[in-house]
Amino acid sequence: MGYKTVTAEEAVKVIKSGDRVHLSSVAVTPWALTRAMVERGRRGEFKNVKIQHIHTEGPAPYADKEFEGIFQLESFFVGANVRKATQQGYADYIPVFLSETQKLIREGYLKVNVAMIQVSPPDKHGYVSLGTSVDATLAAIENADTVIAQVNKYVPRAFGDAMIPANMIDYFVEHDEPLYLHHNSPISEIEQKIGYNVAQLVEDGACLQMGIGGIPNAVLAELGNHKNLGVHTEMFSDGLLPLIASGVVNGSQKQIGKGKIVASFLMGSQALYDFVDDNPMVAMMDVAFTNGIHVIRKNKKVTAINSALSVDITGQVCADSIGTTHYSGVGGQIDFIRGASHSEGGKPIIAMPSVTSKGVSKITPTLMEGAGVVTTRANMHWLVTEFGAVNLYGKTLQERARLIISVAHPDHRETLEKAAFERFGPHFHYISRD
Numbered sequence: 001m002g003y004k005t006v007t008a009e010e011a012v013k014v015i016k017s018g019d020r021v022h023l024s025s026v027a028v029t030p031w032a033l034t035r036a037m038v039e040r041g042r043r044g045e046f047k048n049v050k051i052q053h054i055h056t057e058g059p060a061p062y063a064d065k066e067f068e069g070i071f072q073l074e075s076f077f078v079g080a081n082v083r084k085a086t087q088q089g090y091a092d093y094i095p096v097f098l099s100e101t102q103k104l105i106r107e108g109y110l111k112v113n114v115a116m117i118q119v120s121p122p123d124k125h126g127y128v129s130l131g132t133s134v135d136a137t138l139a140a141i142e143n144a145d146t147v148i149a150q151v152n153k154y155v156p157r158a159f160g161d162a163m164i165p166a167n168m169i170d171y172f173v174e175h176d177e178p179l180y181l182h183h184n185s186p187i188s189e190i191e192q193k194i195g196y197n198v199a200q201l202v203e204d205g206a207c208l209q210m211g212i213g214g215i216p217n218a219v220l221a222e223l224g225n226h227k228n229l230g231v232h233t234e235m236f237s238d239g240l241l242p243l244i245a246s247g248v249v250n251g252s253q254k255q256i257g258k259g260k261i262v263a264s265f266l267m268g269s270q271a272l273y274d275f276v277d278d279n280p281m282v283a284m285m286d287v288a289f290t291n292g293i294h295v296i297r298k299n300k301k302v303t304a305i306n307s308a309l310s311v312d313i314t315g316q317v318c319a320d321s322i323g324t325t326h327y328s329g330v331g332g333q334i335d336f337i338r339g340a341s342h343s344e345g346g347k348p349i350i351a352m353p354s355v356t357s358k359g360v361s362k363i364t365p366t367l368m369e370g371a372g373v374v375t376t377r378a379n380m381h382w383l384v385t386e387f388g389a390v391n392l393y394g395k396t397l398q399e400r401a402r403l404i405i406s407v408a409h410p411d412h413r414e415t416l417e418k419a420a421f422e423r424f425g426p427h428f429h430y431i432s433r434d
Contacts (some may be wrong), residue, residue: 055079296339324370
């Protein structure tokens with residue numbers, strides 16, 4: 001094949017005590033390499049090895065209690081597979097905007113000794129593809145002392161920054177295994193209502209950013225009659241495919257990446273990975289490009305749709321913790337909230353159910369003690385729940401409170417109104433939007 005092929009066990013022998021190892025993320029986590037690394041750790045062949053990644057899917061044994069002193073996870077986002085370990089203190093989290101994860105690597109704040117990635121087989125030109133995740137991994141490849149690649153025929157051959165010359169890789173490990181598949185749950189009634197309310201804010205010709213899950217899928221399901229939508233996002237999933245097939249999403253009105261679907265990582269079904277494979281319409285790009293505010297703002301009508309764990313009556317958004325209990329991460333929310341706010345005709349949107357699955361209001365008088373403010377009240381524009389959409393931009397604290405309470409669950413509005421009355425004084429009067 002013209003490059004150095006070794007077994008996973010041989011490749012991970014380059015890892016030594018005190019090293020920092022970067023793993024490629026989401027659907028292309030290199031499981032074969034990770035398993036071999038963990039086995040070395042289990043045998044006590046090194047200690048104090050730091051692991052970094054955005055978020056991964058599937059097993060993450062290096063974060064487990066049993067490897068304390070052997071591995072230390074320092075993730076850029078707390079995924080479900082490492083959430084418990086992080087909350088218990090056996091793993092840790094680096095608060096950072098998604099756009100700046102690559103900056104930590106490129107500017108030397110985090111020295112990467114070994115990058116472990118997953119790629120498609122080399123093509124006739126000597127290039128491999130990073131497939132479904134470029135994110136900060138390209139920066140790690142460019143700056144690591146050693147790059148190890150799991151070569152996997154199931155990795156789609158994606159274009160954009162995902163294409164790299166094979167000579168950037170030091171060791172190749174041939175191991176084929178299907179990528180992680182994410183299957184969408186049915187859209188709930190509440191998600192459908194939120195999706196409808198958000199869709200009313202999406203104009204023809206808008207450039208969309210949204211993630212994965214019930215609310216993004218519900219929004220996409222309501223856009224079938226729209227025209228000439230574009231996509232510039234950190235990630236997308238299967239919900240976008242019908243809109244591409246129907247021509248609703250064509251990117252014809254974009255100023256940056258015209259005609260292209262631009263993303264940094266993605267996750268979904270095999271149909272999604274098949275769509276991306278060899279598709280020149282899809283550009284998988286460095287997260288510095290997808291999430292750079294200076295890039296996002298160049299497209300017009302950027303409509304950024306993000307979620308939250310809770311919002312207080314002044315518009316502060318908590319999206320990464322439940323009180324002091326860390327739950328996820330800053331991610332790219334503020335990158336796109338700011339990018340959309342600077343876009344001509346842009347709309348930054350926070351969309352969430354008004355209550356939790358247990359009926360607890362997600363709209364609160366104040367955020368819980370220790371809660372992380374991801375989007376500040378000054379960054380806040382649109383808030384959408386199943387009860388409507390309100391624009392807080394340019395509104396006073398008291399006006400915001402009235403608007404926010406109006407989209408809270410009716411069972412909690414009286415409590416919120418009393419809290420606002422106590423906060424702002426007897427002149428505060430809640431005016432129903434009904």
